[in-house]
Structures are given as C-alpha cells and as structure tokens.
Amino acid sequence: MKMNGSQILIQALIDQGVDTIFGYPGGSVLNIYDALYERSDDIHHIVTSHEQGAAHAADGYARSTGKTGVCLATSGPGATNLVTGIATAYMDSIPVVAITGNVPNDLLGRDSFQEVNIAGITMPITKHNFIVQNVEDLAYVVRKAFVIANSGRKGPVLIDIPKDVTAALTEYVKLPRYRIRKLPKVDDAKFEEALEAIRQAKRPMIYAGGGVISSNATRELLKFSKHMDIPVCCSMMGLSSVPYDYDLYLGMIGMHGTPVSNYATLNTDLIIAIGARFSDRVAGNRKEFGKDAKIIHFDIDASEISKNVATDISIVGDARYILKKMIARMPETKHKEWTDTLKAFKDKKDLPKPRGDDKVDPRDLALTLHNIVGEDAIIATDVGQHQMIMAQYYQFSRPRSFISSCGLGTMGYGMGAAIGAKVANPHRPVILVSGDGSFHMNMNEMATAVSEQLPIVILIFNNTVLGMVRQWQTLFYDHRYSNTSIERKTDYVKLAEAFGGKGLRIKTHQDIEPVMKEALNSKVPCIVDCWIDKDDCVYPIIPPGKSGKDIILYGN
Numbered sequence: 280m281k282m283n284g285s286q287i288l289i290q291a292l293i294d295q296g297v298d299t300i301f302g303y304p305g306g307s308v309l310n311i312y313d314a315l316y317e318r319s320d321d322i323h324h325i326v327t328s329h330e331q332g333a334a335h336a337a338d339g340y341a342r343s344t345g346k347t348g349v350c351l352a353t354s355g356p357g358a359t360n361l362v363t364g365i366a367t368a369y370m371d372s373i374p375v376v377a378i379t380g381n382v383p384n385d386l387l388g389r390d391s392f393q394e395v396n397i398a399g400i401t402m403p404i405t406k407h408n409f410i411v412q413n414v415e416d417l418a419y420v421v422r423k424a425f426v427i428a429n430s431g432r433k434g435p436v437l438i439d440i441p442k443d444v445t446a447a448l449t450e451y452v453k454l455p456r457y458r459i460r461k462l463p464k465v466d467d468a469k470f471e472e473a474l475e476a477i478r479q480a481k482r483p484m485i486y487a488g489g490g491v492i493s494s495n496a497t498r499e500l501l502k503f504s505k506h507m508d509i510p511v512c513c514s515m516m517g518l519s520s521v522p523y524d525y526d527l528y529l530g531m532i533g534m535h536g537t538p539v540s541n542y543a544t545l546n547t548d549l550i551i552a553i554g555a556r557f558s559d560r561v562a563g564n565r566k567e568f569g570k571d572a573k574i575i576h577f578d579i580d581a582s583e584i585s586k587n588v589a590t591d592i593s594i595v596g597d598a599r600y601i602l603k604k605m606i607a608r609m610p611e612t613k614h615k616e617w618t619d620t621l622k623a624f625k626d627k628k629d630l631p632k633p634r635g636d637d638k639v640d641p642r643d644l645a646l647t648l649h650n651i652v653g654e655d656a657i658i659a660t661d662v663g664q665h666q667m668i669m670a671q672y673y674q675f676s677r678p679r680s681f682i683s684s685c686g687l688g689t690m691g692y693g694m695g696a697a698i699g700a701k702v703a704n705p706h707r708p709v710i711l712v713s714g715d716g717s718f719h720m721n722m723n724e725m726a727t728a729v730s731e732q733l734p735i736v737i738l739i740f741n742n743t744v745l746g747m748v749r750q751w752q753t754l755f756y757d758h759r760y761s762n763t764s765i766e767r768k769t770d771y772v773k774l775a776e777a778f779g780g781k782g783l784r785i786k787t788h789q790d791i792e793p794v795m796k797e798a799l800n801s802k803v804p805c806i807v808d809c810w811i812d813k814d815d816c817v818y819p820i821i822p823p824g825k826s827g828k829d830i831i832l833y834g835n
Contacts, residue, residue, distance in 0.1 A: 284414040284445040285314035288378070289322060291421035295456055297349050299323045299340065299702055301333040301695075305353020307380030307393065310445035325702060325731055327695065328723040330357050334364020335695025335721075336702070337375045342682050343657055343700040345495065347374045347428055354381045355393030358439075359400065363689060366404040368435040370686030371516060372493060374428040375435040376421075377401075383443035384412055401437050408437035414447035418454055425457040432580040433493055463579070465596045465604070473575050473592050474608055480549035480573075482617045483509045486532060486561075489516030489685070490554015490579060496599035497678040500553065501525065503602045508613045510621055512540035514555050515670050515685045523674035527618065529625070533561035534821045535667040539625040541819075541827035544569055546620075552576045554598045557587040558686070559823075567826035577601050630671055631818055631833055637788050639810050641665065641740055645672035647791050648710065648738070651799060656708040657682060657700045661693035661717030664746040665738075667817045669712050691720030694737070698724060701733045708736070708799060715741045715767060722774070728804040729779040735805075736798045739771055742811040750816045754831075755823075764813075775806035785809045 282290065288311060292300070303326060304312050315324050327333040330352040337348030348368075352361050358379040368375040382391045398408045407427045409420045417440070424436040477483060491500050497520045504511050504527055511521050512532040521528050530537030532544065544550070550569045554577065555561070562568035565588050576583075576590040577598055584593040594601060633642040645668050648656075658673055659682040660666040666683055675681050682700055684692040697711040718739050728735050740746070749763040772782030781801050785794045785808070798805040816834045821827060 280451055281448050282451040283310065283314075284417055284440065284447050285310040286317070287414065287417050287449070287451050288421065288440070288445070289314045289318050290451060291418045291454070292349065293318070293321055294453055295422060295425045296346070297322060299325065300349045300351050301325050301327055301336040301340070301699065302351030303327060303330050303333055303353070303357060305357045305380065305393075307354035307382060307442045308351060308445070310442065311351065311380065325698070325727065327698070327727045329721065330360035331364050331691070332695035332698070332721055332724040332727060334361045334375070334377065335367065335692050336699035337377070338364060338368045338373050339659060339682050339696030339699030340703045341368070341373050341375055342696070343679050344703045345679065346703075347376055347425055348699060349376050349378065351378045352380070353393070354379060354397075355395050358395055358397040362400060362404070364695070365401055365435045365437065367684050367687045367689045367692060369404040371684065372433050372489060373435065374433040376424050376428055377435060377437045379437065379439045380445065381439050381441045384441045385443070387441065398437065398439050404435070405437050406434040408439065410439045411444055412441060414444050414449045417444065418451060422454045422457055426459070429457065430459050462597045462600060463595050465594055465601060469592060469594050470604070473594060474605070476549060476573055476575060476592060477507065477551070477609065481614065482547045483507070483549040483551060483614065484529070484543045484547045485509050485511040486514070486550055486552045486555050487511055487517040487520050488514045488553065488555025490598050491517055491520040492678050494554065494579070494598040496554070496602055497521070499599050499602035499606065503606050506606055506611055507609060508615070508618060509551070510543060510618060512536065512543065514558070514561055515683065517555065518670055518681045519675035519678050522676040524676065529621065531670050534563060534823075535671060535817055535819065537630055537671070538628040538819055538830065538832060539621055541821065541830055542624050543621055545827045547572045550574045552590070553602070554578060556583050562588050563821055563824050564826040567828070628832065638812060639785055639788060639791065641668045641811055641815060642672050643788060643791055644738065644740070644809060645669055648795060649674045651792070651795055652708050652710065654680070656680065656710055657704060659683065659693050659697040659700055659709065659711045661711075661713040662688045662690045663714045663717055664750065664817045665712050665714045665740040667747075671817075690717040693717060694721045694724035694728070697735050697737070698727055698731070698733060701735050702731070711735060711737045713737060713739050714746055715739055715743065715769070716745045716765065719767065719769070725775070725778040725780060725804060725806070733804060734802055736801070737804070737806045739806060739808055740811045741771070741808050742813040742815065743767065744813045746813070747817070749813070753816065754820070771806050771808035775804070778804070780804040780806060783807045
C-alpha cells in the first residue's frame with residue numbers, strides 16, 4: 280500500500296502504541312498535520328501554547344506512565360524551542376521521541392527560512408538522533424527510535440524529517456512493535472562478591488535512585504529491604520519508589536535530605552546504590568561521601584560506575600532483575616541494633632515541624648494536600664523551595680506519583696509536565712506545585728489546560744522572590760539580595776479567570792484546608808495563590824561541596 284511520508288509517520292507511531300502527541304503546527308510539518316487530521320480518531324494531538332510546553336508534556340506523560348512520550352514541532356524556532364525539554368528528559372533518563380520538521384532536502388545547508396541543524400544542536404542531549412532523508416527509511420527509523428529510547432538507560436531520541444520526505448510516496452510495510460534490547464548479562468563473580476559484602480555488613484543502607492522506578496523495580500526494592508532488614512533512602516528521582524510510611528524508609532538523601540538519611544550515610548558500613556548516580560546534590564563532597572563504608576553500585580549504565588564516587592563492587596544490569604536474583608539467593612537477615620539506632624535518631628532529629636502560627640507554612644500546605652488527596656494523586660513540581668518542601672514532606676506511596684525536573688532543574692517545567700500527566704491519567708488528581716518565579720516562565724500553558732478541559736490544580740507558593748536563590752544569598756552571600764526580590768504584581772486569581780479557569784487565594788493558615796478542597800472539587804483548571812513569607816527557608820541543608828557532617832538542621 281502506497282502512502283506518503285506523513286501518513287507513514289503517523290501509522291508507524293500508532294503501530295508503536297502511541298495514543299497521544301503534544302505539539303505545535305508550522306510550515307515544515309503541514310503535511311504531518313494533514314495526516315494527523317486523517318487519523319484523529321486513532322491518535323490524540325494536543326496543541327500546547329509553546330513547543331517547550333509540548334516537550335515537557337511528553338516528559339510528564341512518560342514519567343507518570345512508563346510509556347514513551349512524543350512531541351512534534353516545526354523547523355527552526357519550533358525545533359529549538361524543544362531543546363530545554365529534551366535536555367530535561369535526557370538528564371533524568373526519560374523516554375521521549377521528539378519529531379521535528381525541516382526544510383526540504385534541496386534547501387538544507389543554505390540558511391533557508393526557518394532552517395536549523397537541530398540534529399547537531401541536540402546531539403549532546405539525546406541518546407541518538409536521526410535525519411530522515413529518504414521516505415523509504417522513515418518507518419524503520421521511527422521503530423528504531425522507540426527501541427533506543429527504551430533500551431538500557433532510557434532517554435530522548437530526535438527524528439528530523441525534511442518537508443519533501445513528508446510528501447514523498449512509497450510502499451508502507453508494517454513493522455512489529457519495538458522490543459527492548461536484551462539486558463546486559465550480570466557478571467557472576469561480581470554478583471557473588473556483592474552477596475558476600477551484604478552478608479558481612481552490620482550497618483547496611485540502600486540508596487535508591489530513579490533507575491528503580493524506570494525499571495519498574497519498586498516491589499522488588501521493598502521486598503529486598505524487608506527480607507534483609509535494610510533501611511532505604513532515596514534521591515529525589517527515587518522518591519515514591521518505597522512508601523513514605525514504610526518503617527525502614529529514611530526519606531530523601533542529600534543536600535535537603537532528612538537528618539536521619541544523612542546520619543545513616545555517615546555511620547553505615549555498606550551503601551547499596553541502586554539505579555542512582557551520586558550527583559552533587561547527594562554527594563556534595565565526593566571524597567567524604569560514605570568514605571568509611573564499602574559501596575556497591577547496581578546500574579544499567581556502565582558509564583555511571585565510579586563516575587562521581589568510587590565504588591568497591593559494581594554490577595551493570597537491570598535493577599529489577601538484580602534485586603529478584605538477590606532475594607532468591609539471600610537468607611532473611613536482621614539488623615536490629617542498626618535499625619533501632621536510626622529510629623531513635625529520627626525521633627530525636629526529624630524534619631522541622633510546621634510553625635503552628637496563623638501564617639501560611641509551606642510544610643502545612645504539603646501535609647494538608649496529602650491528607651486531602653491521599654495516595655492516588657500525581658504531584659508535579661517546578662524547581663525551587665516548593666520542590667524541596669514537597670520532596671521532604673509529601674507522603675508519596677505509589678511509584679510514578681512525583682513528577683519533577685531533578686537533574687537539569689528546569690524552572691517552568693511544571694505546567695507542561697502536569698498537562699502530560701493529566702492527559703495520561705485522566706481519572707487521577709494532578710496537582711502542580713510551583714513557585715511564583717517558576718510559574719511565570721511557562722504560565723501560558725494554562726491556556727492549554729483550559730482548552731483541553733484538564734482540571735489541574737496549581738498551587739503557587741507566592742513569596743514575591745526567587746526563594747531558593749535568595750536563600751543561598753542569605754546563607755552564603757551575606758544577605759546580598761541581588762535581583763532575587765522580583766516583587767511581581769501579578770494577580771493570580773484574575774489571571775486564572777482571564778485564561779478561563781478558576782482562581783482562589785490562601786492568605787492564612789485557616790484558609791489552607793477549605794480552599795484546597797474547593798480547588799480540588801473544581802471542574803476546570805484552578806490556580807491557588809498561596810501567600811508565603813519570603814524568609815521561610817528550606818531546612819535541613821548541606822552547604823554545596825560539604826558532607827553530612829556540615830548539615831544545617833534548622834534556620835534562625
């Protein structure tokens with residue numbers, strides 16, 4: 280059956296299980312949008328307000344489901360507007376396929392109108408990218424892109440298609456849905472060495488990263504921890520991999536981690552890192568991190584082994600497979616003295632409690648939100664103090680319920696990501712927690728949420744400053760507040776109404792519960808303006824480049 284390139288592209292996406300595309304039309308992708316018009320009953324397209332929003336939406340869709348997110352943009356500025364979203368997915372190992380149109384083949388390299396070498400631009404931030412110059416290659420490339428995005432360490436892939444290829448005719452041969460490449464074979468000798476180290480450990484701890492969620496190993500992680508009586512802490516990417524109320528859960532590790540997780544890191548004799556990368560936000564001082572402990576590292580990506588922190592034993596492989604194999608080989612063990620020590624420390628030095636006064640405390644917002652929506656909700660965040668508050672205090676109990684830019688730290692990520700998560704999970708509450716700084720960056724996507732009738736709740740922690748940067752100026756720059764007191768005059772209630780949504784405001788502690796309930800019962804996108812004190816900082820904090828010994832537990 281002869282089809283043009285655009286029809287082949289859409290059919291190939293459908294064949295790979297794609298049901299939703301986030302994008303924005305333009306001249307170089309007009310043929311593709313014509314094919315989308317023909318197949319509108321088979322594939323849902325959502326027009327975002329900006330291409331960056333489309334990339335973040337594809338990312339949020341992928342994080343919340345484990346499926347591959349897909350975004351589409353035209354050539355030139357349309358393609359470059361995807362770059363931040365592609366980089367965000369790359370840093371957090373999220374499977375996204377980004378499709379861009381380009382000028383026809385005979386205009387490539389001639390500085391044509393809206394021409395850009397998007398393959399060259401995105402080469403450092405994709406697992407792979409393709410320029411499809413022959414229509415006969417298109418179906419194969421689409422399938423290959425899904426294989427690459429989902430194999431090994433997951434990540435984004437870009438497909439760039441010149442306009443003449445989208446119009447050219449060829450025979451379409453249906454290819455089977457992608458199959459993940461064979462997982463790397465686990466080194467038996469290293470596996471035995473790891474088993475022996477775990478048997479010998481008196482004070483072991485697990486450091487779980489995003490790879491646990493990516494490999495769908497959350498059940499196995501919990502079973503392994505229970506079986507071996509080993510406490511678990513998580514990187515921010517690893518949050519939701521174990522339930523908050525699990526008795527061996529220590530909380531988040533690192534710069535804004537819990538006191539007990541950082542205490543454990545200082546006193547453990549064995550760190551079992553699973554799908555984690557020892558980033559600078561976890562291991563600020565790489566030489567000091569776990570220096571008195573043996574370190575075992577399980578990771579799908581061999582390049583992560585000893586990249587940041589030197590490890591004693593490493594196993595390259597899939598986290599789920601390794602954990603299942605470990606459970607089968609290890610006898611049930613107890614570490615009562617160690618776990619009792621950690622529980623006693625946690626009782627003595629836990630996260631700061633809400634103030635309990637009439638002001639709006641961000642900690643109260645996180646705790647009250649959880650009490651109202653429970654474990655079914657998906658929480659998306661932007662980047663800053665609000666992100667850390669949610670990571671510290673929101674009680675995640677289901678995997679893939681925390682959607683946040685952890686590696687690149689992309690302000691403006693949240694609106695697109697929340698849209699993607701809600702489209703993928705229409706029957707689950709989706710709440711975006713943002714700051715007034717982050718929200719201003721991509722608040723135009725409120726128009727997308729309204730147009731698509733997505734009842735997302737947006738909680739804006741409004742302190743009129745760039746909170747996290749200002750906090751660093753307070754702690755490390757002698758209160759020199761250079762350009763962080765932005766004092767925006769935006770009326771978020773009126774803004775929400777102007778977009779066609781609903782606007783509410785929380786000004787006192789007493790407002791929190793009733794206003795949140797009203798927002799969550801709204802049938803339209805709802806912005807809640809939460810008035811936060813600009814001097815309300817996030818603690819604990821380990822200063823950059825320091826270790827857990829230098830933790831600042833509480834502010835003045």
